[in-house]
Amino acid sequence: MKKAIRNTTIADRILFLLLIVTSIAGLVYTREAFSLGSDVLVEVNGKPVYTLALDVNTEISIEGTDGRTVLEIKNNKVRMREADCSNQTCVKQGWISKGTIVCLPNNIVVIVGSRSKKDIDAITG
Amino acid sequence: MPLQDKYRIAILSAYALALHGFEALLPSPVPWLRFGISNIITLTALVMFGFRTAMMITLIRVVLGSIFSGTFLGPAFMLSLGGGLAGTIAMGAVLSISRNIFGPVGLSLIGAFFHNAAQLFFAYLLFIRRIEAVLFISPVILLIGTLTGFANGLVADILIKNLLKNEQDSIQNVARA
Amino acid sequence: MNALRNISLLILILLTSALSCSFGKASVFSKTMPLMDTMVSITVVADSKEAAESAMQRTFAEIGRFGELINFYSENSELAGINRNAGMHAVKVSPESLDVIEQAVIAAEKSGGAFDPTIGPVVRLWDFPNRRKPTEFELAQALPLVNYKDILIDRAAFTVFLKRKGMMIDLGGIAKGYAADLAVESLKKEGIRSGLVSIAGDIRTFGVKPDKGLWVIGIKNPRQTGERDEIIARIRLGDKAISTAGDYERFFLSEGKRYHHLLDPKSGYPAELCRSVSVIAEKGVITDGFDNAIFILGPEKGLKLAKEIGVDAIIIDGSGTIHMTDAIKDKITIEKGH
Numbered sequence: 001m002k003k004a005i006r007n008t009t010i011a012d013r014i015l016f017l018l019l020i021v022t023s024i025a026g027l028v029y030t031r032e033a034f035s036l037g038s039d040v041l042v043e044v045n046g047k048p049v050y051t052l053a054l055d056v057n058t059e060i061s062i063e064g065t066d067g068r069t070v071l072e073i074k075n076n077k078v079r080m081r082e083a084d085c086s087n088q089t090c091v092k093q094g095w096i097s098k099g100t101i102v103c104l105p106n107n108i109v110v111i112v113g114s115r116s117k118k119d120i121d122a123i124t125g
Numbered sequence: 126m127p128l129q130d131k132y133r134i135a136i137l138s139a140y141a142l143a144l145h146g147f148e149a150l151l152p153s154p155v156p157w158l159r160f161g162i163s164n165i166i167t168l169t170a171l172v173m174f175g176f177r178t179a180m181m182i183t184l185i186r187v188v189l190g191s192i193f194s195g196t197f198l199g200p201a202f203m204l205s206l207g208g209g210l211a212g213t214i215a216m217g218a219v220l221s222i223s224r225n226i227f228g229p230v231g232l233s234l235i236g237a238f239f240h241n242a243a244q245l246f247f248a249y250l251l252f253i254r255r256i257e258a259v260l261f262i263s264p265v266i267l268l269i270g271t272l273t274g275f276a277n278g279l280v281a282d283i284l285i286k287n288l289l290k291n292e293q294d295s296i297q298n299v300a301r302a
Numbered sequence: 303m304n305a306l307r308n309i310s311l312l313i314l315i316l317l318t319s320a321l322s323c324s325f326g327k328a329s330v331f332s333k334t335m336p337l338m339d340t341m342v343s344i345t346v347v348a349d350s351k352e353a354a355e356s357a358m359q360r361t362f363a364e365i366g367r368f369g370e371l372i373n374f375y376s377e378n379s380e381l382a383g384i385n386r387n388a389g390m391h392a393v394k395v396s397p398e399s400l401d402v403i404e405q406a407v408i409a410a411e412k413s414g415g416a417f418d419p420t421i422g423p424v425v426r427l428w429d430f431p432n433r434r435k436p437t438e439f440e441l442a443q444a445l446p447l448v449n450y451k452d453i454l455i456d457r458a459a460f461t462v463f464l465k466r467k468g469m470m471i472d473l474g475g476i477a478k479g480y481a482a483d484l485a486v487e488s489l490k491k492e493g494i495r496s497g498l499v500s501i502a503g504d505i506r507t508f509g510v511k512p513d514k515g516l517w518v519i520g521i522k523n524p525r526q527t528g529e530r531d532e533i534i535a536r537i538r539l540g541d542k543a544i545s546t547a548g549d550y551e552r553f554f555l556s557e558g559k560r561y562h563h564l565l566d567p568k569s570g571y572p573a574e575l576c577r578s579v580s581v582i583a584e585k586g587v588i589t590d591g592f593d594n595a596i597f598i599l600g601p602e603k604g605l606k607l608a609k610e611i612g613v614d615a616i617i618i619d620g621s622g623t624i625h626m627t628d629a630i631k632d633k634i635t636i637e638k639g640h
Contacts, residue, residue: 004230004282012231012278019234019271026264039332055333086195100258104200104248109258120536121345121511124503125522125546125578 040078041111042071054078054097054112064106071110078112133170134178138185141166145190160273161237167213168233168281173288176217183213203251204244211243212236229285233278237270328496328512333358338369338478338501346489346497347512357492364488365481365501371399372473374422381471385422389467394460402473402480402587403455403462409476409591410450412611417595418567422470423447425565433554435561441570448567479545479590482506486586504545506586516540523637524548524577524618535616535624537634539582545589547597548578566598575600575620582614582630589613601625 008016042050044064052058057074059081067084077097080090085105093101101110145163163186171179187209191202216236219227227235245266249259331354332345342365348354373379380395384403387393395403406419423444427436436444452465464471473480478501485499486506496509498517507517517540520533537544549572553562566573579597581589592613596604601619605627608615614630624636 001279001283004279004286007228007282007286008230008278009226009228011226012228012234015227015231015234016271016275019238019267019274023264023268023271026267030261030264053334087201100261102248102258111258119518120520120533121498121507121517122343122500122505123520123522123533124500124505124544124580125524125548125551 039112040071040073043109043111045107046109062106062108064103064108066106069103069106069108078110080110130174130178133174134181134185137166137170137178138182138189141182141186142189142193145186146193149194160277161240161270162273162277162280164212164233164236164240164274165277165281165284167209168216168229168236168277169284169288171213171216171220171232172229172281172285176213176221179213179217183209200251204247207247208240208244212240215239228278229282230275230278233281234271234274237274237277238267241266241270330512331355331358332498333362335362337362337366338373338481339375340478340502342485343500344485344489344497345500346494347509348494353493357489357494360492361485361488361499365485368398368481368484369477371396372402372477374470374472374474381473384462384464385470388464388469392454392456392459392461392463395462397460398480398484400455400457400460400462402477403453403471404457405480405587405591406471406473406476407450407453407455409588409595413592413595413599413607415450415567416598416607417475417591418448418450419471419473419476420448420450420453420464420469421475421565421567422472423468424567424570425472425474425563426470427570428561428563428565430552430554430561430563433556433561435556436570445568445570448570475547475594476587476591478502478504479506479543479586479588482543482586482590503548503551504543504586504590505539506543507539508541510540519544521546521580521616522548522550522578524550525622526550533637534618535634535636537582537616537630539633541584542582543584543586543589544580544582545586545593546578546580547593549576549597550578564594564597573598573600576604577618577620577622579604579618580616581608582616583612 040052040054041048042052042062044062049062050060052073054073054076059070059072062069062071069080069084069090070082072079072081077095078101079095080093080101080103083091083103083106085103087105090101090103096112098112141163144166148159148162167179167183170182187206188197191197191205196202213236216232219235220232245259245263249256328347328349330345330347331351332343334341334343342362344358344361346354346357348357370376371379372381374381376382380393380399384393384395403419410418424441427440427444428434447466447469452469453471454463454465482499482501482504483506486508489497496511498505498507505519510516516538519537519539521535521537523532523534526532547564549560549562549564551563553560562572564573565571576597579593581593581596583589592611596607596615596617599607601617604617605615605625608627614627616630616634617625619625626634
């Protein structure tokens with residue numbers, strides 16, 4: 001293994017560093033852009049369906065394009081508790097307090113921390 | 126296509142498929158994240174036997190892999206195909222342009238990057254349709270992809286060295302005989 | 303191996319700095335509660351959830367307390383006490399009630415009566431949910447009772463007196479803006495340096511967001527085309543207040559006419575020159591007090607009044623054309639298609 005590392009070319013190392021720096025910069029940036037908010041936005045097929053408060057414990061059933069999923073909000077965390085799909089990826093993701101849960105087979109996207117009108121802080125009128 | 130090439134493709138594809146299947150069994154810390162270890166085979170094939178062989182292996186791996194897991198022509202298949210093709214084409218292109226600038230590690234990193242980029246792009250195009258969601262996960266995927274790409278590159282490097290050595294040994298044996 | 307060690311060291315440093323950035327950083331917290339017969343939202347920038355929660359909790363309590371003092375429909379409010387004793391005797395009230403009534407009288411004076419807090423007797427005749435409009439006779443009886451000059455305020459004794467029996471103060475057109483001011487004071491007292499209070503459409507902002515950006519407020523399209531909460535323009539605010547009066551909030555349609563809650567104190571009927579008016583100033587009590595007045599005056603006189611009292615206004619007139627004061631033009635973005 002050591003020999004293999006020594007075998008890397010200068011370009012390999014530069015590329016590796018560049019990728020690491022870019023991804024970490026990206027991580028920091030997205031963390032800032034998606035600062036902790038208290039809304040849970042549920043979208044089916046790209047359309048907002050529910051906007052829920054993160055600090056109210058609830059459980060809702062969401063009709064996706066291919067089946068039904070059950071979303072649970074508890075103690076400021078969100079998880080997909082059940083999903084009518086083969087891969088169960090969203091269920092395995094577990095509890096999140098920030099970021100997104102995506103259920104590809106059902107076209108369901110759950111976003112925590114972003115507002116439905118993301119660039120607007122309040123509406124008058 | 127010479128018979129030897131077909132054998133080679135068949136055997137390497139089998140390896141790639143085996144690794145691909147094995148990986149699906151591994152518990153992963155983040156569900157939609159894979160190590161992409163089958164790329165070791167693709168990369169080795171690319172360096173040793175050329176772009177055509179690597180491309181064939183990628184296609185066979187994607188198609189058979191999805192048939193085995195029951196996702197053929199489904200959404201996961203589209204992601205897998207897009208990612209596999211983009212990764213292999215990118216590695217092949219870089220290798221053909223610059224024979225000596227990048228080693229297997231660099232090629233593996235490039236492959237992983239384009240593989241992930243293509244998957245994110247297709248995921249956005251086909252399913253997610255929310256640029257925020259894609260942007261949010263992309264740095265995580267990029268970081269993990271870089272680390273796994275690095276590791277895969279090292280393994281591929283060792284594999285290539287050994288295969289070359291074996292080949293030389295066998296050539297020497299033939300010469301001796 | 304040296305290169306590798308350097309690389310791993312560098313990665314470690316980068317990782318730690320990336321992680322440390324994300325801790326102890328100001329975040330945005332927000333909460334919504336039903337108060338003052340509407341939804342009240344508070345958004346604050348705070349370092350911890352606990353600090354944000356306790357500040358918001360106390361502020362909600364403060365808004366609720368004030369809301370009860372001036373509740374037009376509650377028997378027990380101080381405002382109900384004033385109205386009940388109209389023409390009889392002066393009523394002692396708390397400083398906030400006195401203050402908001404005084405501010406309402408000032409708004410009435412400056413707008414030449416286009417806004418009038420004594421419109422209560424007329425307001426009571428209209429029942430928007432049940433599509434009831436008053437008869438001419440009812441209006442003729444109620445209108446003489448509408449005159450802000452008949453409110454007598456004794457600042458020293460903290461009393462308010464309505465000169466004639468049957469007079470009624472309705473603070474619906476100014477109280478929410480005043481409450482937003484109170485809420486911002488409360489949040490500042492709790493150590494919050496930046497935030498936003500929204501009481502129905504009356505919004506007060508202070509400080510800047512964690513990304514150092516101004517608060518972005520959307521102005522609702524008075525004629526929604528389907529999408530919920532479609533906005534017609536967005537505006538960036540720092541330490542400001544914005545209020546909107548719109549003919550779409552409470553209304554009914556009858557014989558092709560729109561009867562809405564923004565009543566002209568002179569006629570007792572809804573004013574017809576505008577669809578919505580947004581006012582921007584330093585204080586919520588100013589913006590809330592003058593949005594109705596400018597709405598009732600219409601685009602021309604309304605813009606004139608805005609300039610006189612030194613506030614900014616965005617007026618959408620009866621045909622949908624947008625008029626605004628000059629100073630606001632570089633802070634506002636009109637949405638596409640308007």
